[in-house]
Amino acid sequence: MKELNVKELQVLAAKIRLETLKVIHSRGFGHVGGSMDLADLMAVLYGAVMNYDPKDPRWPDRDWLVLSKGHAGPVAYATFGIMGYYPMEEAYTLNHPHTRFPSHTDRKLTPGVDLTTGSLGQGVSTATGAALGNKIDGRESHVFCVIGDGEADEGQVWEGLHFAYAHKLDNIVYFIDNNGYQLDGTTADVLAHSDLAAKAASFGLYTQEIDGHDIAAIYNAIVNAYAKKGVPSCIVLDTCKGKGATFAEPSHEHSSQPKEEQWAEAIAAAEKALAEAEKA
Amino acid sequence: MSVTLIGKHEKDARASRDAMALPLNEMMAQDKSICYVDCDLMGCVNTKQLRKNYPDRAFEAGIAEGNGAGICAGLAATGKKVFFHSFGTFSSRRCYDQIYMSAAYAGLPVHVLGSDAGVTAAFNGGTHMPLEDGAMYLSIPEATVTDPCDYAQLESVVRQLPGITKGVTYTRFVRKDIIQVYADGSQFEIGKGVVLHESDKDVCTVVASGIMVDEALKAYEALQTEGIAVRLIDMFTWKPLDEALLAKAARETGAIVTAENHNTCCGLGSVVANCLVKNCPVPMEFVGVQDQFGQVGPQAFLMDEYGLRAANIVAAVKKAVARK
Numbered sequence: 001m002k003e004l005n006v007k008e009l010q011v012l013a014a015k016i017r018l019e020t021l022k023v024i025h026s027r028g029f030g031h032v033g034g035s036m037d038l039a040d041l042m043a044v045l046y047g048a049v050m051n052y053d054p055k056d057p058r059w060p061d062r063d064w065l066v067l068s069k070g071h072a073g074p075v076a077y078a079t080f081g082i083m084g085y086y087p088m089e090e091a092y093t094l095n096h097p098h099t100r101f102p103s104h105t106d107r108k109l110t111p112g113v114d115l116t117t118g119s120l121g122q123g124v125s126t127a128t129g130a131a132l133g134n135k136i137d138g139r140e141s142h143v144f145c146v147i148g149d150g151e152a153d154e155g156q157v158w159e160g161l162h163f164a165y166a167h168k169l170d171n172i173v174y175f176i177d178n179n180g181y182q183l184d185g186t187t188a189d190v191l192a193h194s195d196l197a198a199k200a201a202s203f204g205l206y207t208q209e210i211d212g213h214d215i216a217a218i219y220n221a222i223v224n225a226y227a228k229k230g231v232p233s234c235i236v237l238d239t240c241k242g243k244g245a246t247f248a249e250p251s252h253e254h255s256s257q258p259k260e261e262q263w264a265e266a267i268a269a270a271e272k273a274l275a276e277a278e279k280a
Numbered sequence: 281m282s283v284t285l286i287g288k289h290e291k292d293a294r295a296s297r298d299a300m301a302l303p304l305n306e307m308m309a310q311d312k313s314i315c316y317v318d319c320d321l322m323g324c325v326n327t328k329q330l331r332k333n334y335p336d337r338a339f340e341a342g343i344a345e346g347n348g349a350g351i352c353a354g355l356a357a358t359g360k361k362v363f364f365h366s367f368g369t370f371s372s373r374r375c376y377d378q379i380y381m382s383a384a385y386a387g388l389p390v391h392v393l394g395s396d397a398g399v400t401a402a403f404n405g406g407t408h409m410p411l412e413d414g415a416m417y418l419s420i421p422e423a424t425v426t427d428p429c430d431y432a433q434l435e436s437v438v439r440q441l442p443g444i445t446k447g448v449t450y451t452r453f454v455r456k457d458i459i460q461v462y463a464d465g466s467q468f469e470i471g472k473g474v475v476l477h478e479s480d481k482d483v484c485t486v487v488a489s490g491i492m493v494d495e496a497l498k499a500y501e502a503l504q505t506e507g508i509a510v511r512l513i514d515m516f517t518w519k520p521l522d523e524a525l526l527a528k529a530a531r532e533t534g535a536i537v538t539a540e541n542h543n544t545c546c547g548l549g550s551v552v553a554n555c556l557v558k559n560c561p562v563p564m565e566f567v568g569v570q571d572q573f574g575q576v577g578p579q580a581f582l583m584d585e586y587g588l589r590a591a592n593i594v595a596a597v598k599k600a601v602a603r604k
Binding site for chain 1: 360
């Protein structure tokens with residue numbers, strides 16, 4: 001883990017937001033909401049926390065990222081491009097025929113993607129299995145698994161947490177992206193959860209709930225998770241779906257198909273936010 | 281392939297599950313990358329010994345097959361050779377999307393073991409009777425699907441599985457009582473059917489797998505007494521299918537009867553028909569469960585009930601030959 005440098009990570013998060021928009025804009029539509037709200041987490045993970053080698057994406061001692069909410073693929077493609085896994089422009093082929101950048105993350109196609117996700121809930125189990133495999137091999141690495149709050153409707157999410165607790169997997173950190181929205185509306189309206197953090201804690205996980213856009217809070221929560229031995233960790237990120245996308249943020253849209261002038265406005269705003277972050 | 285046919289219709293003194301559990305125990309000692317995951321059914325297939333002998337590589341996933349399948353895919357992503365067991369119903373229907381997407385689609389080999397093939401689920405009844413498990417796995421691209429008929433064949437298949445690194449594999453097997461068909465030590469090759477009987481007078485070929493191989497042997501003997509010569513093929517390897525052997529049999533004998541302990545819709549009969557329509561269409565008949573659900577009862581009753589007997593094969597042969 002690197003020392004925390006909030007400003008540097010805020011700049012990185014702004015770059016990730018801008019590139020996420022550009023990646024989705026290359027197709028003209030896509031899952032903007034649930035991608036943009038993860039930019040701060042991705043900045044902390046790839047800017048300060050994780051060990052990885054863009055030139056050797058399958059380096060056995062790397063830390064793993066599993067976006068169980070696989071539709072957040074664009075935020076991963078933006079982050080990996082910025083970090084040098086491939087030239088950024090390659091990701092501007094999102095969902096074009098024969099692209100390496102599909103809507104949902106695919107380990108066979110995209111350098112940096114560790115596990116294939118898309119059918120919700122499944123990434124929780126595969127991430128947990130990877131953590132188990134790394135533990136068998138005595139590796140020091142960690143697996144980071146990002147779960148959507150809508151995705152938490154899936155029973156498999158909770159089966160995965162149950163397994164991780166039972167097998168004492170302290171080398172995995174689950175994030176729940178608690179943005180309050182899913183495709184058909186608010187999570188409260190579609191299928192009300194009780195308190196997600198309390199639920200995760202009741203499964204025996206060391207659970208923290210933080211502002212998912214607070215760089216320092218994310219970093220410190222991961223430090224706390226690393227220090228906790230013998231139990232898996234869960235960090236509930238309270239987020240704003242669509243954060244930083246001018247057309248998606250106000251309505252917290254799950255997927256967006258904005259007009260070209262709305263794209264221009266959103267990209268200009270993201271460029272301005274990046275310039276401001278760099279100046280700050 | 282090196283096969284010695286016994287075929288005396290005698291029950292093996294051993295439980296069939298040990299043809300999986302004992303070799304796997306040996307293989308795990310030799311190959312430290314092999315892992316085993318079960319869903320609270322180790323006690324049914326004698327694999328508790330694996331958890332005792334290899335506590336760091338044999339795991340309980342509990343009664344949660346979907347998660348268990350995903351755990352296996354994750355283990356495979358870290359380079360492990362992973363075996364996954366539950367009853368055939370639960371290792372197919374109950375975790376199909378997880379096997380399909382997390383493992384197969386993702387390019388992660390997982391070796392799935394489905395116990396209590398078809399009517400051998402007997403007293404657990406229709407809820408536990410896998411008659412469509414083979415169909416589900418056949419439709420997964422790159423999958424390997426086998427339906428071994430006895431102890432020696434199951435052991436031979438299980439020993440080959442870790443060498444399969446592309447695609448998921450599915451082995452449907454019998455847990456307890458099994459008829460011995462082959463001598464111990466017989467070696468089979470996945471993708472190659474086994475010709476048990478053939479002559480230049482054959483008027484039909486019976487293509488069987490699993491527990492239907494012994495019934496097919498009985499049918500062969502009954503037909504012989506009536507002066508009807510048939511070829512007999514054990515097609516334990518549903519996918520990859522031995523298409524060349526089937527096309528040759530169809531060309532040379534002119535009629536085909538399949539026999540399976542599975543729904544005839546989308547099982548062995550269907551893949552054989554697919555193959556022959558492309559290569560050498562001939563009259564075909566299908567012995568197996570005729571698009572029905574399972575039910576509870578002794579295995580012998582169920583075999584009578586669903587028409588999984590030598591007599592059904594004999595009748596099907598006559599019907600197919602009459603259609604020539």
